Amino acid sequence: MTKACKTLVIQNKLGLHARAATKLAQLTQSFKSEITVQQGEQCVNAASVMCLMLLASQQGKSVEVCAEGDDAEDALVAVSELFEDRFEENE
Amino acid sequence: MQISELLSPDCTKCAVEGASKKRLLETISQIVAPKLSGITRHDIFESLINRERLGSTGIGLGIAIPHGRLAKASHPVAVLLTLDEPIEFDAIDNQPVDIIFALLVPESEHENHLQTLAAVARRMNDKDCTRALRNADTDNALYQLFIGEGEDKPCN
Numbered sequence: 001m002t003k004a005c006k007t008l009v010i011q012n013k014l015g016l017h018a019r020a021a022t023k024l025a026q027l028t029q030s031f032k033s034e035i036t037v038q039q040g041e042q043c044v045n046a047a048s049v050m051c052l053m054l055l056a057s058q059q060g061k062s063v064e065v066c067a068e069g070d071d072a073e074d075a076l077v078a079v080s081e082l083f084e085d086r087f088e089e090n091e
Numbered sequence: 092m093q094i095s096e097l098l099s100p101d102c103t104k105c106a107v108e109g110a111s112k113k114r115l116l117e118t119i120s121q122i123v124a125p126k127l128s129g130i131t132r133h134d135i136f137e138s139l140i141n142r143e144r145l146g147s148t149g150i151g152l153g154i155a156i157p158h159g160r161l162a163k164a165s166h167p168v169a170v171l172l173t174l175d176e177p178i179e180f181d182a183i184d185n186q187p188v189d190i191i192f193a194l195l196v197p198e199s200e201h202e203n204h205l206q207t208l209a210a211v212a213r214r215m216n217d218k219d220c221t222r223a224l225r226n227a228d229t230d231n232a233l234y235q236l237f238i239g240e241g242e243d244k245p246c247n
Contacts, residue, residue, distance in 0.1 A: 013201065014201050015201060015205050016205070017201075017204060017208060018148060018150065018158065018208060019145060019146055021150075022150065022183060023146075025183060026183065048151065048216075049150040050212045050215055051212070051216065053150075053205075053208045053209055053211070053212035054209050054212045054213060054216065055209070056205040056206050056208065056209035057205070058201070058205055059201075
């Protein structure tokens with residue numbers, strides 16, 4: 001089992017709102033690895049939209065994303081891209 | 092912002108006949124329209140349906156959070172419904188939904204919106220809370236539960 005972590009910054013204007021959280025959860029569910037998102041003390045399962053929304057992550061917030069499993073490296077690359085791509089939002 | 096500032100007793104209804112996703116969004120629009128001056132039922136429905144077209148707001152575990160932004164809204168308005176029978180909602184886990192928290196918000200206020208979503212998620216993520224919501228048999232009982240009252244305060 002591989003574990004990989006990376007600090008990512010929420011870049012989109014609206015933050016981790018419902019649609020962004022849904023995209024992250026769907027991406028997470030497409031990998032075998034367990035993916036978690038930690039913001040401060042709170043660490044949540046990225047496969048759950050509900051849990052991701054608990055974070056109320058605004059634009060500019062840093063979160064620590066960890067993937068653990070056989071495809072952890074690939075999962076982390078894909079999640080990083082989604083963050084970089086501002087969750088496919090324009091701003 | 093507290094949930095009790097967004098949700099009023101007359102926007103909380105239990106055992107609603109859901110029928111279909113479209114029908115449900117119409118019901119929500121009908122409930123919200125009188126709360127927002129200068130905004131019609133049609134404006135609200137369009138806002139909700141346009142958001143669903145971007146991806147379902149069925150967030151899993153039988154819960155949906157349809158929402159929309161309205162340029163002319165002076166304040167946010169929430170609606171809480173439980174359904175008599177679960178309906179298909181194209182949810183992320185493909186499960187039908189029977190608890191609906193709808194939210195109509197003014198165009199700006201991104202941070203408030205995130206805080207509201209977190210407050211809703213905190214309740215919906217708690218099995219004791221969702222069980223109690225599903226079992227609520229009057230509109231008022233449902234309202235009291237969601238704002239954090241009721242016996243044992245399961246949603247507090």
